[in-house]
Amino acid sequence: MKDFDIVIIGGGPIGIACGLEAKKKGLNYVILEKGPIVNSLFNYPVNMQFFSSSEKLEIDEIPFISKEAKPRRSDALEYYRRIVTSNKININLFEKVENIRKTADTFTVTSSKDAYTATNVILATGFYDIPNKMNVPGEDLNKVSHYYNDPHYYAQQKVAVIGASNSAIDAALECYRKGAEVHLVIRGDEVGQRVKYWVRPDIVNRIKEGSIIAHYNSTVKEITENELVINTPEGEVTLENDYVLALTGYTPNFNFLEKIGVTLSDDEKRLPSYDEKTMETNINNLYLAGVICGGMETHKWFIENSRIHAKMIVKSILSKKQ
Ligand SMILES: Cc1cc2nc3c(=O)[nH]c(=O)nc-3n(C[C@H](O)[C@H](O)[C@H](O)COP(=O)(O)OP(=O)(O)OC[C@H]3O[C@@H](n4cnc5c(N)ncnc54)[C@H](O)[C@@H]3O)c2cc1C
Numbered sequence: 234m235k236d237f238d239i240v241i242i243g244g245g246p247i248g249i250a251c252g253l254e255a256k257k258k259g260l261n262y263v264i265l266e267k268g269p270i271v272n273s274l275f276n277y278p279v280n281m282q283f284f285s286s287s288e289k290l291e292i293d294e295i296p297f298i299s300k301e302a303k304p305r306r307s308d309a310l311e312y313y314r315r316i317v318t319s320n321k322i323n324i325n326l327f328e329k330v331e332n333i334r335k336t337a338d339t340f341t342v343t344s345s346k347d348a349y350t351a352t353n354v355i356l357a358t359g360f361y362d363i364p365n366k367m368n369v370p371g372e373d374l375n376k377v378s379h380y381y382n383d384p385h386y387y388a389q390q391k392v393a394v395i396g397a398s399n400s401a402i403d404a405a406l407e408c409y410r411k412g413a414e415v416h417l418v419i420r421g422d423e424v425g426q427r428v429k430y431w432v433r434p435d436i437v438n439r440i441k442e443g444s445i446i447a448h449y450n451s452t453v454k455e456i457t458e459n460e461l462v463i464n465t466p467e468g469e470v471t472l473e474n475d476y477v478l479a480l481t482g483y484t485p486n487f488n489f490l491e492k493i494g495v496t497l498s499d500d501e502k503r504l505p506s507y508d509e510k511t512m513e514t515n516i517n518n519l520y521l522a523g524v525i526c527g528g529m530e531t532h533k534w535f536i537e538n539s540r541i542h543a544k545m546i547v548k549s550i551l552s553k554k555q
Pocket residue numbers: 242243244245246247248265266267268270271272273274277281282283284285328329330331357358359360361362400522523524525534535536537538539
């Protein structure tokens with residue numbers, strides 16, 4: 234069994250920032266990541282452009298140079314991978330953490346490959362693994378996806394995009410521009426206000442001119458092999474349909490948090506309990522870092538404002554060592 238000062242779970246931007254900070258402060262750490270380096274970013278749409286400018290995505294003030302002010306997925310993959318390799322960050326890839334147990338002052342972290350003991354654990358597992366389901370008949374058909382990758386796939390197809398936030402709007406515009414017939418199904422009465430400021434006018438104008446057909450105040454009722462049935466203010470509407478991209482957001486793994494004993498608020502926000510100064514949870518020496526902290530409020534934390542968690546946590550760990 235390997236013994237560490239800190240086991241960091243999740244090798245996203247914030248888990249890597251924690252590893253870097255631990256290394257700088259001379260702590261013995263390992264990052265366990267169930268996929269490749271920055272797995273969530275790897276699974277973003279191929280053409281994805283961040284809403285943040287590159288300097289706001291930097292960790293530990295290591296310059297992030299990108300051609301455009303707002304970097305793309307490929308720039309970010311390059312940046313975070315180089316941080317890991319140049320700084321010789323201790324990260325085990327394709328190793329999923331399955332359980333964390335605490336006895337006395339020691340955590341035992343069990344993964345798909347091994348077991349580790351540690352004095353401290355940082356949970357930086359993000360929210361990109363579990364999509365918000367629509368819970369409608371047909372949602373498990375092969376033609377339905379909660380992730381979107383490449384518009385080329387949808388050329389000459391009838392595509393329904395569900396959602397009104399950045400992921401849905403990017404997918405709708407890209408698919409339309411590759412020759413898909415796009416219907417956008419929006420629960421509210423407008424395109425999301427948080428849609429990237431340079432993208433919003435584009436989608437609003439494509440809807441206005443009828444290039445993309447928006448159904449406002451509408452929800453999905455049922456999906457079949459060739460159709461999509463939606464509830465609209467005018468009643469039920471049946472659309473011919475080849476693919477459904479249900480881009481309705483994601484949630485942190487609440488079951489895992491509860492299983493290991495982290496207290497969640499009992500309202501719909503399901504906020505995990507932690508000290509805002511140290512990021513330590515209700516379990517001594519178990520810390521949260523990154524976007525996992527927001528519970529259902531997944532827009533609250535992002536790389537820009539959560540990269541500071543690394544320094545806060547390592548400071549707290551060091552203060553207890555003295
Ligand atoms: C489409 C999209 C665009 C975004 N654009 C921006 C932006 O422009 N600017 C910004 O600041 N933020 C943006 N965000 C938000 C934020 O960047 C991401 O959520 C970011 O990835 C958060 O970093 P993180 O390290 O907290 O979590 P993640 O990057 O999600 O990292 C969590 C890691 O934990 C791993 N993991 C999960 N469970 C386990 C387990 N059991 N064992 C081992 N490993 C595990 C995952 O594989 C993943 O690699 C965007 C998010 C999305 C979805």
